[in-house]
Amino acid sequence: MSVIHRLSDLLVNQIAAGEVVERPASVLKEVLENAVDAGSRAIEVQLEQGGVRRIRVADDGCGIDRDDLELALERHATSKIATLDDLEHVGTMGFRGEALAAIAAVARTSITSRAAGASHAWRIDGSDRSLTPAALNQGTVVDVADLYYNTPARRKFLKTEGTEYAHCDDMFRRVALARPDIGLQLSHNGRVIHRLPPGSPATRVAALMGDDFLQHAREVSAEGGVLRLTGFASLPAYSRASRDAQFFFVNGRFVRDKLLTHAVREAYTDILHGSRHPAYVLFLELDPAGVDVNVHPAKIEVRFRESRAVHQFVYHALKRVLAESGAGRIEAEPAAAQPAAGAGFGIAANTATYPVAGGHTNTASPPPAGGRSWGAAPPQQGQLAMDSASRAYLDFAARAQTPLSGTANVAAPPLPDGDGAPPLGFALAQLHGVYILAQNRTGLVLVDMHAAHERILYEKLKTVLDGRPSVQRLLIPAVFSVGPKDMAAAEECADVLAGMGFDVGAAGPQELAVRSVPALLANAPVAELMRKLLEELREFPASEVVTARRNELLATMACHGAVRANRQLTLPEMNALLRDMEATERADQCNHGRPTWTQLTMADLDRFFMRGQ
Template sequence: MSSIIQLLPDHVANQIAAGEVVQRPASVVKELLENAVDAKATDIKLIIKDAGKSLVQVIDNGIGMSVTDARLCFERHATSKIRHAEDLFSLHTKGFRGEALASIAAIAHVEQKTKQEQEELGTHIVIEGSKFISQEPAVLPKGTSFSVKNLFFNIPARRNFLKSETVELRHIIDEFQRVALAHPNIYFTMYHNGSEVFNLPNSNFRQRIVNVFAGKMNEKLVPVKEETEIVHIQGFIGKPEFAKKNRGEQFFFVNDRFIKSGYLHHAIMAAYEGLLKDGAQPSYFLYLNVPPNTIDINIHPTKTEIKFDDEHALYAILRSAVKHSLGQFNVAPVLDFDRDPNLDTPYQYQQKEAEYPTIQVDRNYNPFSDGSNNSESAKQKQKSTTSNFSFKKPDFQPSWESLYVGLDEINTNHSEITFENEAVSSSLFEETDTEQETKRTYQIHKKYIVSPIKSGIVIINQKRAHERVLYEEFLSNMTVHQASSQRLLFPLELFFSVNEVELIKEIQSSLENLGFIFDAIQNDSIIVSGLPVTITESQISIIFDDLLNDFQNGVGNDSFSQNDSIAQSMAKCLAVKTGTYLTEKEQESLVNNLFACKEPNVSPFQKPTFITMSVEDLDKKFTL
């Protein structure tokens, strides 16, 4: 029998490896940025076209590569970061895997330009689908430039699974922010379709955070610093009052590498215990430095999860450091770039003492004494104060009897008096007594609405019922494009991160169909000038926080699924909450609107809105 096991060709093996290494354009961005950082670059540019589908280019001014290295870096398991297996436990670099460039070259058109500082000429290499097209010397500046074009050109199935450009760009921004925050000493810039998205000059940790997330991030940060034999912790956490519902501003960096750790996140949440609302997530940007031999970063393909030798001690130290900073943030000086100098004390008044007002008290004044029992001193004082005035008692003293004098002489004929008939307007909910008894509603524990029906009673969950009513209303407005808007007297400006603004741009058309009016959408803020008629100005920030939280994991390309998600999120946010008192007419209106819906039986989240109990069911409860 012939052998059925054989070695795969290199280009096939590279394509299989690419399925693990390169999942989307953001994976290419991560690998190329990390290589540029390892090349000791001080200036890194990221250029994106069509959310990375057409072009991902990274240009750095690092040490560059020789002719041999430039060709060898595209081979499998080729790396300059490790030599022995023991090196995996003492890593100080990022891209040590040795499969990234080979995998990227197998599924895209790659163009590499690199030159070392001491060399006169650089190397220009073109690869298409693992095939070397050309390699020739070229006049180049110091550093390396990688251009990855037409990603997944030879794997159309993988290309079809990519999301919309807005979603893919959001993933690219995530990877860019993680590398940029970990290395504030490097100048980063990012361009998408010719427009600048980020311009981050080299700075300290705090200024890099403020530059990345813009808005009013500076006033939200509280410094954290702790040094022990196990770990050195520094960074910033957010004040509890600025906590959001999404986790977009939570970053752990271990030895300048971004990681995800549910265990360390639990330590942060334990430190915030009692300070956050339900469902709120604090912001944190924490940099942990630990000995490389105490961690294992080779346990996950994307290297975003690591294993610590002493997790319990690290948990306790991190929790204590955050709790200590939270206890001091009220007195800690925070640099405020937006301080208003008009509130400062004027220079000419800084050295002057305050002048206190003088108070004079009449110690002889008695509010309970009448004029006849005044003391002699009071009488003398009264004489002195009234000596210049004369008072004469009037001759005529009116009394209440005089008001009725001559009333009998008036001839009053009651038959001639006419009264205006008061028109009785019919009530909106006017019903007969019998009908009123059958349609009357009752609220129980400010949570359920009970209404009698012919066969028994119906018990309605007021929150779920209102969600269903709002959901169908919002979905109808977005589908038919007939929503009404109300203009704001003063446009409202809301601040968001760049990633959140990109998400708002993706759902902008759906929000406009719903009744929102946007004057401008900038890199770090949006200006809202109109709202749907059912939404108040105080609810805008809450609505956008919930929308961003629900869309954090991305939405589908289908416009209907996007509208459906928006309608669900807004219905959940604006629905009447449990514990809210409803008047009888509000209860009746909610019941009528619920049963006018297309699907009144379930909420938008497929949970029952009401239950019915027949008279027979009630009778069974009382049988012995």
């Protein structure tokens, strides 16, 4: 007696349904994608009880001929591919030809469709495959009821109605974001949830992600060879605790790809706290031959033929967008505009000098030829100076110092006209030793001086470490006590520390002496900084620190080297800090993803004080 036998068609389809139909959202995905592939301009989705009781999708697409309706419910029957070459150049959402058969095997399914030019519509029942005439203007209606009614063991694994509906809503959002040119509507238990007319990508993103996301996001548009990346990526200030606002599409198909996720995460590394996640809606377009979409039954994973090239393209495209400055954009906006908090900075010329912690000055590189620098005039001992382009403002600083000290009540003079005022304006005062108040042509600028200085130092340290770091010898070595583990880490990682500009050696059985530091950190609290570096060096091997974790170490160095709260700055020192911010990439966020400044326009202030009302 033979022990090997053929499975029945019904059982084969029910097994396939285990891969394709995981939950109601899986059904909605397959039917919605078919509606999109049919060339629909309007799609209506109706759900009952989270999609478990019913999923009904109606579209106005090309429809299905009577003779093809029965085939539509057969396994591996499709109109979308015919040859291997078609499979390697898939341009449609669906192509396997097994979704409808799998759905019909585990739910009460019917399809009503009217092909273009047909005299009337036809309806097919998924259970007995009977065909009957039906009434329908155009397109197709797929009705899926009582999911898993004939496989109760599978139905027990479904969650609550609210949970299943949330998955369906997320699936609807994915399709809606991918195709803003299609009008879509979603109803649940008779209540309309989403009504989305066709429109621009920005309009669709705002409708589904919220205006707040769009206001705190930057538009992405980059091309390189056959690759094109578009969409919107949030600023770090809009980061979230979960990944629920991350949508990545490849040739219009929503995917969860480790390579793409890693590229995005790397682009945010320097500006986002490790426990936070960015929000984005990104679209990658490339030749269909360059991506294999046939690697997962649910078609949610892909494989790139040139994976490294794709990774580098996405990484660099996003990194450039996130590093772009926005100060020029602020200056171009009228006073009534309302820029989002934490907007970026224009790439002004390089900066002059300003103090780091300890009261000494930190000299930056000279401005490029033909550029404008907003620093100070040649410094005298213990002073900051401004260059010639800002010299006209020295009178303003001198006059403003008097009312700020409280000895007189004199209004600040107006800003210079035309190009005379830089994007972030000029400092007015320091608030509680923490914030800098500045006036620009748009209104009031508030700067977190520690966060801003931290970003500036971090970017400079990265640049310096790429070459040979400038070292500052300490007149008196900084000696401090450490434990046995720190002593061992200092000895084992001496070469790593030397490469960063630190000369560290034993000064006793339980003491270390630091004899030199990077010039940029000449006035940092040496003992505190060194203890933190040794703590990180203890945790990871030296070789790994230098490669994968180099930027984390530099961020630690920058944080400890940045000007601290309650450090009193003079007006020229504050202005020099503003100029450095304008010349630094990603200066609108500190290394931990916090915003470094915000803008209050005159319109904001007038509205708060109800002027003109």
